[in-house]
Amino acid sequence: MRILNIEHVESGMVLARPIYDGAGSILLGAGVELTVGYLGRLTELGYSQVYVETPESLDVEIRELMSDEMRRQSIATVKKIFNAKSLDFEAISRLVDDIMDEVFATRGVILQIFNLKDRDSYTYQHSVDACCLGIGFGRRLQLDPIRLKKLAIGLLLHDIGKVTIPDEILNKPGKFTPEEYKKMQTHPMAGWHLLKDCDDLSPLSRAVVLQHHEKWDGTGYPAGLKGDEIHPFGQIGAIIEVWDALTSDRVYRPKFQPHEALEYMMGSAGRHFSADLIKKFLRSVPPYKIGATVKLSTGEIGVVVAVDTEATMRPRVRLLDSPIERDLATEIDITVTEVL
16 A cells, blocks of 8 residues: 555556544545545545545555554544543453553564544544554653553553643634633643542642653743653653644644654654653654655655664665565665655
8 A cells, every 4th residue: 555645646556455533433534535526525524635546556565553443443442431421441441451451562563653633523533543653652761561551651642631621722723812722722731630639549640741841951831841841742742742632733824744753753852852751762763654655866756655763763665666676675776755
């Protein structure tokens, strides 16, 4: 399969992976032939890319941290949790256990997830993806299972305070007014208040909820904490929050390509994020997704078909209209110059 921007998808191409709405229901199933009408509707809903089957990518397997079915079930569960009148901690704990089992079964898989999001239900999908990425990253940091689960629960709930934000602000397509931005900045504290009476919830999980918008240089919110004043789980939460937000379509901007997000976050090391922690994270995420179309320094164009977890900057690329593959891990004089 191959990832294509919707404007480059031709009518008649076949969808390789299902697309879900914010409730976890299937909008379009794998194997559906994409028509002009379908593509137009997906664009209206805020989707900018889809996975399609093309002749040169039929055998390309995209292994990710979470299966489509697990993600679908998780999104539906998170929506129920966020909209319930009281917090169902048992449901949260069971869901995180299931996600952890899924991520742990993908040992050796790069930190890549299926991050096509419906703009109207971004918060639920973002919460699931942040949890999944956090488990993958926490495992690489060698957190013990008990602490890792507490981190994962915090990431699953980190944006629960957004239920207090009016939809017209959450889904605003343009820039916030100062008043709207001030309202948005209340969601970490609002989330903490929603969770403070849940005796089963660990303080470590609450730290993620409260501190995921704090910045290393003290310019974040809600408390303007600086450096190691921010709990390590809050620091991890901030990294995961920004990465997933940058690489997702938002109502006010299209997604960053992973290599663009990497560059942005590297530039923020020591300012927004702990330099040591961000370096460890950026060594774990691939700048070029499997299935992405790239241009090489040779002028050749191909599809990324494999990424080595120990050398994420040097993918293996299958050239279009050719059986030749370039393994950049060994062909060190060739580089990726552009993601198309």
